[in-house]
Amino acid sequence: MSVTLRPVDENNYRRVIALDVGPGQERFVARNVNSIAESKVYPYLIPAAVYSDDELVGFALYGRDPETGKYWIVRLMVDAAHQGKGYGRAAVLALIEELRAKPECGEIYLSLVPGNEAAEGLYQNVGFERTGEIADGEIVMRYSL
DSSP: OOOEEEEOOTTTHHHHHHOOOOTTOGGGSOOHHHHHHHHHHSTTEEEEEEEETTEEEEEEEEEEOTTTOOEEEEEEEEOGGGTTSSHHHHHHHHHHHHHHTSTTOOEEEEEEOTTOHHHHHHHHHHTOEEEEEEETTEEEEEEEO
16 A cells, blocks of 8 residues: 655645644644644645545645754644554654655654544654653654664
C-alpha cells in the first residue's frame, strides 16, 4: 500500500476539513481546520493531504521547529471511513521519506496523547521509540534516520 502527500489547496481544502476521526478518537487529534490555521500562523508547518491514488484518506501536518531545529510530525489522522486499511502506516512511512530527503534531518519527533494505544502501536511498529519526555502533557517519540 502506498499513499502520496499532496498540498492542501483551493481544490481540496473543503474535503480535507470535512475528514473526521472515528467515535471516541476526537480527544487524540485536533480538527484539520485548526491544523491548517496553525500552518498559516506558523509558516514552518506544512499541511498535507494524504491520498491513496486519487482518493483523499487523511491529513498530516509536519515541519521543522525553527527554535530547536527538530523535525516533527505534528498531526496525522486517517478519516474514519478509511481506518483499518493500512493508510496510517503508509502515511507515516511517506512522511518519514519526505523528511529523510532533508539533508539536515537525522531524527523525526512526534507526540501523542496518553491512552492513544492504537497510534503508539503504529508508531512503534515503524520504528519510533519513546524518548521519556512529556511535552504539553503528551508522550514524545523519536525516529532515528
